[in-house]
Amino acid sequence: MKGFAILLLFNLAGLAGHQLLHIPLPGNVLGMLLLLLSLLAGWVKLAWIEASAQFLLKHMLIFFAPTIVGVIVYFGQIGQQWLPIVANLFVSTAIVLALTGWVTAKLARGAEAGDSHG
């Protein structure tokens, strides 16, 4: 429970940074960066949060489910423009995947010839 409390605290700090200090990053992402910084600086020990973090991460997909179900509200609007929408979802997602993966693999291999970084 201590780990969960720490995660909530950083989440809250991130939200405060976004809403009160107007930092232009979503509160959740800001909270993640703050926690990363604290881990790197040694202010938070990995052991304090690891069990809670692993549990949440392991089941992370379920937390997206209600938002995706919400797509049903937009079925009508999407239906009118289904061709550009569906084509774009597939095409540009494939392009991002392929290009990001290819460039990263190429550069990593260049930086360290023979490293399979498995």
Place this chain on the structure above:
Amino acid sequence: MTAMDELRAFAGQPLFGVSLTVAAYVAALWLNGRRRWLHPLFATTGAIIVLLLVCDIPYEQYRKGGDLITFFLGPTTVALAVPLYKAIQTMRRHLKAVAVGVTVGSAAGIAASGLVVWLLGGTREILLSMLPKSVTSPIAIEIAGQLGGTPQLAGVFTVLTGLLGSMFGPALLRLLRIRGDLAIGAAVGTAAHGIGTGRLVRESEAQAGISSMAMSLSGIITSVLCIPIYWWL
């Protein structure tokens, strides 16, 4: 009041949305254990959507419980700092490769997105709402709003993109012979944000770490890249 009306009213109990989601998810995990190709999130949401449509339960009723589940995305996103931290410890010397890969991929994604919608005759509203679709939904919603798109639609497109990238991303990379934790993590995190990362978490901690790094980086980079588009419009 008919039995159906009563069921519809009952669905407004937060416990209904929470139980339905958890039950569908547990069933989806079980199914995924037997049929590897069936993505657990696809199965979970598919089952819930079918049930809501068949029983004619409005989304607004389901959402009262659904929101309680969505709440946990906050602390879970924060928890992504853990694999990210471990990845930075072990892959320090490759961080530049990931940063360049994410930048190139994000820029290409925005360009391709605009081009495809324009070529196929999509409306301006759809085009602007789809530009930031590869980044995590809170960032995408904000960018789309700034550009003059519809924030709600942008949210829909990001989750669909995430689901698609999460379902097919690793297979596509395998097909293209793109290998290694760095490349897979960077590609899936950039293309499919948290939903892609959520899949990698179940498969490899190293890939998940790179993926969470890629998703935060691409969120920042996409926000910056969209500034000139905003001026241009």
